[in-house]
Amino acid sequence: MSFNTSILLIYVCYVGIVFLLGRLIKKKTDEQYKGVIEWLIIISIVFPVIGILFSLIVYLFTQRTSEKNLVDYREYLNFDVTSYEAMREEAMESVEVLPITMSIQSDNDHVTKAFITKHLELLDQRHGMYLKKAIKSSQSELSHYASTTLNLLKDRHQKRISIIQQSIPNHSIEYYRELSRAYRAYWNSDLLEQQDETEILLSHQQLLFDMMQHFPNDEECYKDLASVYQRLNLKTEKMQDFYKKCIELFPNCTYFYESLIAELIEHDQWSGAEVYLKKLRNNNLLSQTSEPFQKVVKFLWVP
Structure with missing residues (x-):
């Protein structure tokens, strides 16, 4: 040997x-x-x-850090303190993202290549920014590798859209919903440059307009359109008018109430927010809203 x-x-x-x-x-x-x-x-x-x-x-x-945290936690149990769930979740996200950033920015291109290959699915889910960082690397081979991966993921999204368009009967509810999910996954992946992302968003918007014509009472269609408008940074007044229209169409959908009230509060329109909060209460819908929203209401308004 x-x-x-x-x-x-x-x-x-x-x-x-x-x-x-x-x-x-x-x-x-x-x-x-x-x-x-x-x-x-x-x-x-x-x-x-x-x-x-x-x-x-x-x-x-x-x-060692974990053991120290455990000791601190045992001492913490002896006190009556507020629970900071949101802060813990944010900290956990930071810990999970840390290896991505360090791996992508590693001086060793073998480490970065191995990470990109292993976590291809992760990079396809709103982590395209890390591939873009790798493309800007001073190492030409690594930059080419990251660029190839980015194009591969783009092609995957485009192929998914194409397959849906060809395989599902047009104008069926399944066609619109599946295609809407595909468009959203694409523009939400952070793989696209601004101009390309805007083009996909406008295509998604047109799809939803068409869906409204065939299924005017489909709640999910309006929710998807709200996401598109938010991504396109629709003007405040138009965004609020859209939410008000959705509330008229779907008076029992808490999603649109929450979105409108949040929009009104963000722009210091407190009287308007109180009007729609009162509608929520009168319709006995407040208990059906999300937990974070209920906490905000409890903090800002006395029941």
Whole structure:
């Protein structure tokens, strides 16, 4: 057996051991640190010696931090304090995004390539910004790799739209709903430049106008159109008029009440907001609104 073959076998065994250990550690790790563990596994595989030492240090640090948080939490239980659910959720999102940013901006193009390949689906879901960062890399090979991936994801969305248009009977409710979902996924992916995104949004808007003609009482159609208008930054007055029209059409849909009241509050139109809040209460719909909305109402208005 040649020396190169021996080295290759050792490396293959090493990768297998790292992968298995990573899986075991990941099962015992808190949900908020699992993204970090995946990132450390990639580092350990790409850099056999330095990577494993670095990963060990980071893992021990996270465990130590986790234990300290547990002690703090036990002390915290002895006090009557306010629960900050929104702040915890925001912090968790930051921890999950951290490995993405660090991997994309890594000085080692092998690390970035491995991350892009492994997390293709994640990058397709409103994380196109990270591919755009990689495209701007000073390393031409990495920039080309990220650009190719970006175009691949764009093609996937375009193909999905095309398949729906060709395979589902036109003007059926299924056709409109599936095509609307496809358009929304595309413009919401952050893969597009501003001009291209605007073109897709306008195509989506036209689809929904057409849907209104055939299904004027479809609530989901108006909700989708509201999302398109928000993305297009429709003028405040027109946005409010649209929500008011939707409330007239769907008086029991709390989504439009919440959206209109939020819009009115944002522009300091408190009297208008109170009018529609009163309608919510008179129609016994306040209890059906989202929990965050109810908290805002409780904070701003005395029942």
